[in-house]
Amino acid sequence: MATITVTVNGKPHTNDVEPRTLLVHYLREQLNLTGTHIGCDTSQCGACVVHLNGQSVKSCTVLAIQCHGAEVTTIEGLAPQGQMHALQEGFWEKHGLQCGFCTPGMIMAAADLLERNPNPTDDEIRHGLEGNLCRCTGYENIVRAVRYAAEKMAVPAGD
Amino acid sequence: MIPSAFSYHAPTSVAEALSLLQQHGDEAKILAGGHSLLPAMKLRLASPGVLIDINQIAELRGVVINGNVNIGALTTWSAIETDGELASVCPALAEAVALIGDIQVRNRGTIGGSLAHADPAADAPAVMLALNAQIRVTGPGGTRTIAADDFFTDMLSTALEPDELITSITLNKLGAGEGSAYSKFAHPASRYAIVGVAAYVKLSGGKVSACRIGVTGAGPKAVRQTAVEQALIGSDGSAEAIAAAAAHAGEEMDILGDIHASEGYRRAMTKVYVKRALTSAVARAR
Numbered sequence: 001m002a003t004i005t006v007t008v009n010g011k012p013h014t015n016d017v018e019p020r021t022l023l024v025h026y027l028r029e030q031l032n033l034t035g036t037h038i039g040c041d042t043s044q045c046g047a048c049v050v051h052l053n054g055q056s057v058k059s060c061t062v063l064a065i066q067c068h069g070a071e072v073t074t075i076e077g078l079a080p081q082g083q084m085h086a087l088q089e090g091f092w093e094k095h096g097l098q099c100g101f102c103t104p105g106m107i108m109a110a111a112d113l114l115e116r117n118p119n120p121t122d123d124e125i126r127h128g129l130e131g132n133l134c135r136c137t138g139y140e141n142i143v144r145a146v147r148y149a150a151e152k153m154a155v156p157a158g159d
Numbered sequence: 160m161i162p163s164a165f166s167y168h169a170p171t172s173v174a175e176a177l178s179l180l181q182q183h184g185d186e187a188k189i190l191a192g193g194h195s196l197l198p199a200m201k202l203r204l205a206s207p208g209v210l211i212d213i214n215q216i217a218e219l220r221g222v223v224i225n226g227n228v229n230i231g232a233l234t235t236w237s238a239i240e241t242d243g244e245l246a247s248v249c250p251a252l253a254e255a256v257a258l259i260g261d262i263q264v265r266n267r268g269t270i271g272g273s274l275a276h277a278d279p280a281a282d283a284p285a286v287m288l289a290l291n292a293q294i295r296v297t298g299p300g301g302t303r304t305i306a307a308d309d310f311f312t313d314m315l316s317t318a319l320e321p322d323e324l325i326t327s328i329t330l331n332k333l334g335a336g337e338g339s340a341y342s343k344f345a346h347p348a349s350r351y352a353i354v355g356v357a358a359y360v361k362l363s364g365g366k367v368s369a370c371r372i373g374v375t376g377a378g379p380k381a382v383r384q385t386a387v388e389q390a391l392i393g394s395d396g397s398a399e400a401i402a403a404a405a406a407h408a409g410e411e412m413d414i415l416g417d418i419h420a421s422e423g424y425r426r427a428m429t430k431v432y433v434k435r436a437l438t439s440a441v442a443r444a445r
Contacts (some may be wrong), residue, residue, distance in 0.1 A: 002167065018164065019164075019165060019166065019167035019210065020161055020162045020163070020164055020165060021161075022161065022197075025161070041160050041201065042198055042201075042202075043194060043197075043198055043260075043263075043264065044348060044349060046261070046263065049263060055237070055266045056262060056263050056266060057263050057266055057267055058263045058264070058267075061193060061194055061197050061198060061267065062193065062197075062267065063167075063190075063193070063197070063212075065167055066193075066212060066214065109262070109263070112262070113262075128262060130261045130262075130350075131260070131261025131262055131263045131264065132261075133348075
């Protein structure tokens with residue numbers, strides 16, 4: 001066992017972990033943040049995407065012990081309690097999900113994409129989300145949802 | 160899936176990492192980006208008793224471009240991808256890196272980790288062969304440089320000794336009359352190369368004076384295509400000359416078939432992608 005301190009969604013957490021504990025298991029089972037999903041568990045599907053020090057990563061392929069001292073943002077921390085991030089609203093408005101299993105990872109990957117490229121083309125959205133698999137939507141409405149969010153985020157607050 | 164138990168060390172210097180490697184011998188594995196090793200450990204294809212996580216060793220990270228290009232072994236693909244100057248002096252590398260996995264994989268995966276793992280379908284080995292990369296490694300006996308041509312010895316096997324660590328990769332900057340390119344037929348889900356081809360071409364007085372081609376994905380390890388290179392050198396680099404040379408692709412290598420692509424199909428695609436990479440490299444050299 002090792003003791004790690006990780007800032008998750010702005011709040012520091014100190015926990016004992018086994019070195020082999022994966023970040024996704026730490027988030028789900030020790031911090032009860034079950035919004036981050038486990039899909040393929042082989043770093044392909046993207047259901048487990050979170051932000052680690054501002055970069056999107058697949059949390060099934062990072063050890064929790066490697067996150068000692070780091071900042072992690074999960075889907076639960078994307079917007080303040082009781083509010084929706086523009087991406088969450090976009091997925092709602094544009095029907096960007098059916099079963100919803102891929103959605104948290106999809107939104108976290110999209111948030112990272114919009115951070116790097118606030119006004120992406122449809123092609124850039126598709127390329128930026130190629131690490132996230134959805135078996136329901138055919139992706140069309142996901143692309144629309146991300147575009148909705150990009151447009152909404154481009155409008156200055158207060159307008 | 161959870162890996163089997165291991166003890167974890169996070170050294171902060173190369174010297175400390177090397178002493179841990181010596182101390183733990185065959186039991187130890189180096190953890191860089193972890194995007195080859197951790198999946199293998201989760202599937203219990205690898206069960207190291209000791210993990211030496213080198214991510215705290217800052218000196219192994221970063222790109223320095225002066226007379227040539229020096230890339231620290233721990234530099235992530237996304238750091239390479241977003242380095243604009245690197246893209247202009249090593250186009251084949253930039254092109255290949257943008258096609259590796261997805262952004263999350265590129266945010267973690269490192270150049271040194273990929274080379275040490277030597278996955279037969281990884282992109283970087285082909286680029287290293289085409290660009291004549293010099294791979295700097297350090298171990299208890301000191302530091303040595305291994306040419307890419309001598310580095311990849313077999314499937315998942317390299318010339319790196321078990322107690323050695325890759326520290327950096329040196330590439331030449333492209334000069335006038337030189338061009339390089341990477342062309343890949345990617346598996347649509349994993350993005351690994353079914354066939355990936357990196358090509359380097361130099362033109363002098365309208366003729367191809369130098370050419371190096373690296374192929375990955377098609378066989379058990381990344382290999383040069385010397386028959387194609389020899390056929391192209393001395394030619395004018397025209398579409399006809401490229402097509403004639405590319406017909407020799409795959410001649411001197413083992414080609415493997417699997418559920419994604421048969422041996423015959425991979426052989427055919429090797430010729431196609433050699434032609435595409437050469438066409439692009441020659442166009443850039445002009």
